[in-house]
Amino acid sequence: QSVLTQPPSASGTPGQGVTISCSGDSTSIGIHHVNWYQHIPGTAPRLLIHTSDQRPSGVPDRFSGSRSGTSASLAITGLRSEDEGDYYCTTWVGRLSAWVFGGGTRLTVL
Amino acid sequence: EVQLVESGGGLVQPGGSLRLSCAASGFTFSSYDMHWVRQPTGKGLEWVSGITTGGVTFYSGSVRGRFTISRENAKNSFYLQVNSLRAEDTAVYFCATGLAGWDYWGQGTPVTVSS
Numbered sequence: 001q002s003v004l005t006q007p008p009s010a011s012g013t014p015g016q017g018v019t020i021s022c023s024g025d026s027t028s029i030g031i032h033h034v035n036w037y038q039h040i041p042g043t044a045p046r047l048l049i050h051t052s053d054q055r056p057s058g059v060p061d062r063f064s065g066s067r068s069g070t071s072a073s074l075a076i077t078g079l080r081s082e083d084e085g086d087y088y089c090t091t092w093v094g095r096l097s098a099w100v101f102g103g104g105t106r107l108t109v110l
Numbered sequence: 111e112v113q114l115v116e117s118g119g120g121l122v123q124p125g126g127s128l129r130l131s132c133a134a135s136g137f138t139f140s141s142y143d144m145h146w147v148r149q150p151t152g153k154g155l156e157w158v159s160g161i162t163t164g165g166v167t168f169y170s171g172s173v174r175g176r177f178t179i180s181r182e183n184a185k186n187s188f189y190l191q192v193n194s195l196r197a198e199d200t201a202v203y204f205c206a207t208g209l210a211g212w213d214y215w216g217q218g219t220p221v222t223v224s225s
């Protein structure tokens with residue numbers, strides 16, 4: 001069982017919005033920021049959100065992140081077909097002295 | 111332009127060893143923590159190991175004691191010595207870095223552990 005829990009799948013139609021959750025605990029998300037990555041198989045992962053809610057330059061404002069308590073979320077609005085892929089949250093876990101990824105969420109744009 | 115280029119992957123027998131390399135360019139390498147992340151076939155991303163600018167190293171529990179990360183700032187490169195390889199170490203290994211989150215990634219080098 002991963003330290004960070006994500007739903008295995010999410011879906012939406014073009015133009016809709018979707019939210020992907022990432023559940024941790026008091027030793028992970030409860031005290032450390034979260035980063036989100038998009039990974040399309042066969043390519044390098046792409047940083048979407050850092051420090052829980054900050055968007056790197058070049059990432060569309062359709063992507064936003066939030067963190068509250070021991071959970072974090074990635075929201076995507078105005079879904080596009082090119083958003084299909086796998087989405088991962090990650091954070092530092094001090095008690096493990098390690099970074100940990102969530103199990104990943106496969107997003108399908110119907 | 112920032113570039114990270116991995117090399118050193120390949121087919122190795124269980125119990126064998128490899129040395130993965132990541133050559134960096136386009137940024138001040140010595141100022142960045144560096145990381146290895148892997149993706150086993152059909153599975154999710156897994157952080158493997160990281161090394162700070164000061165040379166402090168960190169490992170995931172699944173590789174601690176078998177893998178060793180190191181860096182050579184003069185060559186803008188860092189490495190992952192992978193020993194005592196197991197079938198479950200089969201994966202594409204990516205190097206990654208960034209100052210807030212990992213903005214920069216290589217394209218990955220595949221490691222296959224099989225007899």
